[in-house]
Amino acid sequence: MDSLNILIVDDSPIITRKLGMMLEQFGYQIAKTAATGREAIAAYRVCKPDIVTMDITMPDMDGIEATRAIMSEFPDAKIVMVTSHGQEKMVLDALKAGAKGYVLKPFQDHKVYEAIQKACKRVVLQDRLHAEIAQRKAQHEAAAKKQAEVGQ
Amino acid sequence: MLEKTPIKNIKQVIKSAVARTSSYFESEYKIKVSVTKPEKEDLDSLTLLDMTVIIGMGGSINLLVAFSFQESLLDALFKQMTADFDVAPDEIEMYREASAGEVVNTILGHCTIDLQIPDGPAISMTPPVILDRVKTIKRMKNAMLYTEILNTNFGQMNISLVGPQELFDTHLDYIK
Numbered sequence: 001m002d003s004l005n006i007l008i009v010d011d012s013p014i015i016t017r018k019l020g021m022m023l024e025q026f027g028y029q030i031a032k033t034a035a036t037g038r039e040a041i042a043a044y045r046v047c048k049p050d051i052v053t054m055d056i057t058m059p060d061m062d063g064i065e066a067t068r069a070i071m072s073e074f075p076d077a078k079i080v081m082v083t084s085h086g087q088e089k090m091v092l093d094a095l096k097a098g099a100k101g102y103v104l105k106p107f108q109d110h111k112v113y114e115a116i117q118k119a120c121k122r123v124v125l126q127d128r129l130h131a132e133i134a135q136r137k138a139q140h141e142a143a144a145k146k147q148a149e150v151g152q
Numbered sequence: 153m154l155e156k157t158p159i160k161n162i163k164q165v166i167k168s169a170v171a172r173t174s175s176y177f178e179s180e181y182k183i184k185v186s187v188t189k190p191e192k193e194d195l196d197s198l199t200l201l202d203m204t205v206i207i208g209m210g211g212s213i214n215l216l217v218a219f220s221f222q223e224s225l226l227d228a229l230f231k232q233m234t235a236d237f238d239v240a241p242d243e244i245e246m247y248r249e250a251s252a253g254e255v256v257n258t259i260l261g262h263c264t265i266d267l268q269i270p271d272g273p274a275i276s277m278t279p280p281v282i283l284d285r286v287k288t289i290k291r292m293k294n295a296m297l298y299t300e301i302l303n304t305n306f307g308q309m310n311i312s313l314v315g316p317q318e319l320f321d322t323h324l325d326y327i328k
Contacts, residue, residue, distance in 0.1 A: 088265075
């Protein structure tokens with residue numbers, strides 16, 4: 001199972017935790033989390049993640065500004081917005097800033113998975129999407145179970 | 153002199169907020185919502201319930217939106233939002249506030265779809281500010297207070313609009 005290092009940027013601890021759990025079930029690693037735009041830029045410099053999930057409304061610096069700043073310093077960065085902002089203007093602003101995808105909260109696992117795969121330029125076959133997620137979750141559960149058994 | 157927020161704006165915002173709350177609560181948490189009090193304009197005061205989340209909406213809206221929750225409803229939301237993981241006793245307060253903040257952030261984020269003006273500026277939103285106490289706000293100056301009372305099977309919540317934003321700080325106190 002291929003693993004991506006992911007930076008989660010969101011000011012809500014509940015979203016950071018839920019999204020982190022979901023991404024780990026996909027077999028990804030959480031490299032770091034950040035709660036503001038400025039923290040996100042600093043965290044990116046340190047951990048150079050494969051993917052960033054970025055909220056928009058945050059204290060200090062919003063997600064669109066942070067995306068712009070990260071993209072200007074790291075043009076190959078892959079950022080997916082995960083936000084409750086649904087208005088078209090905000091989506092366009094995020095894409096113009098360099099985001100590779102946009103997922104609306106409350107997020108569903110297949111939408112997040114698809115956006116991340118697409119940001120990595122991986123082909124997502126719609127009819128196999130749910131089967132692929134189920135397979136990844138099963139592999140994650142099996143790995144966690146095995147680890148627990150070894151630990152006993 | 154500050155202008156009053158146009159009533160047309162207020163009605164659009166409240167209509168969208170109520171509709172989005174109802175559909176979000178029903179689809180995500182299986183909580184049914186009904187409006188128990190007819191709309192009132194220009195209240196002299198409004199009373200906030202046990203916990204209130206305040207978000208400022210910018211762009212063409214220019215209002216503070218306050219979602220006020222009765223404890224029992226907040227408990228129900230908190231339980232469902234944290235059902236997938238363990239919450240340590242010293243984290244309960246943080247996650248309760250985060251649950252309330254995220255619920256309101258999601259609802260108002262979806263409202264921006266209804267309220268956007270073609271070719272107009274994006275509607276910005278401030279991060280949520282949490283007030284965890286009962287509070288009454290009196291109407292002063294050019295302030296506009298507007299509230300809608302919603303009832304659910306887990307308790308009451310109020311959606312209030314307070315404006316214009318320039319008159320208030322983020323805790324709904326008047327700026328002197």
